[in-house]
Amino acid sequence: MPKLIVKNTEITDSALNAIAHLPTRSLKSVVDPDFFKKLADKDFMRIAIFLAQKGYDEGGCPIGGVIIDNETRQIVGKGHNTLVQESHPYNHGETSAIRDAGRIDFSKTTIFTSLSPCDVCATLIYMRGFPRVVIGDITSASGNEDMLRAKNIHVDILEDQLGIDIYQEYRSENPDLDIEDWKGLAAVK
Amino acid sequence: MPKLIVKNTEITDSALNAIAHLPTRSLKSVVDPDFFKKLADKDFMRIAIFLAQKGYDEGGCPIGGVIIDNETRQIVGKGHNTLVQESHPYNHGETSAIRDAGRIDFSKTTIFTSLSPCDVCATLIYMRGFPRVVIGDITSASGNEDMLRAKNIHVDILEDQLGIDIYQEYRSENPDLDIEDWKGLAAVK
Numbered sequence: 387m388p389k390l391i392v393k394n395t396e397i398t399d400s401a402l403n404a405i406a407h408l409p410t411r412s413l414k415s416v417v418d419p420d421f422f423k424k425l426a427d428k429d430f431m432r433i434a435i436f437l438a439q440k441g442y443d444e445g446g447c448p449i450g451g452v453i454i455d456n457e458t459r460q461i462v463g464k465g466h467n468t469l470v471q472e473s474h475p476y477n478h479g480e481t482s483a484i485r486d487a488g489r490i491d492f493s494k495t496t497i498f499t500s501l502s503p504c505d506v507c508a509t510l511i512y513m514r515g516f517p518r519v520v521i522g523d524i525t526s527a528s529g530n531e532d533m534l535r536a537k538n539i540h541v542d543i544l545e546d547q548l549g550i551d552i553y554q555e556y557r558s559e560n561p562d563l564d565i566e567d568w569k570g571l572a573a574v575k
Numbered sequence: 576m577p578k579l580i581v582k583n584t585e586i587t588d589s590a591l592n593a594i595a596h597l598p599t600r601s602l603k604s605v606v607d608p609d610f611f612k613k614l615a616d617k618d619f620m621r622i623a624i625f626l627a628q629k630g631y632d633e634g635g636c637p638i639g640g641v642i643i644d645n646e647t648r649q650i651v652g653k654g655h656n657t658l659v660q661e662s663h664p665y666n667h668g669e670t671s672a673i674r675d676a677g678r679i680d681f682s683k684t685t686i687f688t689s690l691s692p693c694d695v696c697a698t699l700i701y702m703r704g705f706p707r708v709v710i711g712d713i714t715s716a717s718g719n720e721d722m723l724r725a726k727n728i729h730v731d732i733l734e735d736q737l738g739i740d741i742y743q744e745y746r747s748e749n750p751d752l753d754i755e756d757w758k759g760l761a762a763v764k
Contacts, residue, residue, distance in 0.1 A: 484665065
């Protein structure tokens with residue numbers, strides 16, 4: 387069957403949003419691998435932002451993550467925070483994407499995250515051998531970039547204003563949820 | 576309906592093993608709360624060991640975790656490592672039990688783990704506000720006890736030889752799996 391998104395398909399927010407919403411294992415049936423090969427880092431970050439937007443639309447915390455194979459540039463895992471949606475205490479953008487990728491060799495991949503990683507996600511990133519992390523927002527939260535670099539991980543900051551805006555709106559609307567997501571329910575007064 | 580395990584039921588390995596295998600949300604239908612109230616810490620640790628044994632029997636890494644409410648002594652979450660069974664890169668004993676418990680206030684609970692926690696699990700334990708951790712094996716692996724104490728978490732070592740034996744047998748049978756579980760596939764030569 388011809389794929390909906392092919393090599394010559396224009397790189398638009400509409401196409402990247404559709405990719406964010408497709409299950410990872412469906413991508414090969416809908417998107418030509420050559421389309422992914424022409425995506426720049428900022429495009430993969432934009433997919434992570436659309437995953438964050440999906441989380442926001444579901445009433446959750448808007449943080450998304452995308453993992454690509456460094457050689458083929460294909461997406462091998464992606465996901466978003468589901469603290470609210472699944473009552474899941476630590477399914478953040480990064481943990482969600484890593485869980486989606488499954489039992490693979492992460493030393494051949496790059497992880498894009500819409501928000502600076504928390505302590506758990508940063509620890510998981512170095513424990514699973516990622517060589518590179520791309521971070522889309524250090525304005526709303528930051529802190530673990532130096533720890534990651536000390537673990538010999540290449541850290542790129544690639545801020546996306548759309549993601550920053552979504553996170554700031556969510557934080558002003560749901561300050562308690564934001565605290566719970568970072569520090570647990572006990573920290574919510 | 577009368578419950579199978581009641582207040583006067585003897586605390587045997589058979590009873591604790593059945594509790595390990597029951598879904599957490601089924602416990603209230605099968606086990607009288609008064610039975611849990613008479614369990615000592617070593618009994619909850621034994622349940623974690625039986626969860627580890629369940630993981631071993633499924634061909635996975637034998638590590639289990641149990642979370643109880645400090646006041647009621649009821650189990651609010653439990654689980655075991657599913658690296659093999661679910662192709663899950665970080666579903667360890669502790670992460671599994673915390674995911675099972677869901678979005679609760681962990682500052683009122685204790686987590687029992689059959690094996691000294693890895694960096695990710697130790698980080699999650701302090702980020703989610705646990706006041707106390709009970710560890711069943713620092714012979715096979717250790718290292719994060721001091722880090723947890725530095726985060727003001729009360730750490731008790733309560734070794735269970737059954738759990739140590741199961742872990743040592745697994746490690747000698749599956750050394751590559753053991754390395755992958757701790758360090759990721761890239762670390763396996």
